[in-house]
Amino acid sequence: MAQAIGETPHNTFTCQLCGLSSPYTYYGQKPPNTRAIVLLEECFVTRDPFSPDRDKFLVLGSTCSLCNTCVCVGSDCSLFYTKRFCMQCVNKHLDQFPSQIQTELAKKNPSPRPAVS
């Protein structure tokens, strides 16, 4: 019988943009042991280790709907607008997002200051 050797017992989610990595317990849209929760997207979730409530879970991240990169839900790494987009794709297709989102992003990422020596 084949044995899995050297494999970590947990599946690990790793954000490919910021490197955040954390074990996850479930990938999908409807985490088990939660009542009537259906997520808007398929994502990596883990049970909230700080909550005694078994229904509590944390969403770690998801995959970009365009390039399939694993990204965390941090606002520096991805954006959810009807679907999940990684920041690389958001920047690439920025003109296709509504101006409201473009404004939000512009606020967050001020254009780089000119180098002053």
Ligand SMILES: [Zn+2]
């Ligand atoms: Zn990240």
Ligand SMILES: [Zn+2]
């Ligand atoms: Zn992407």
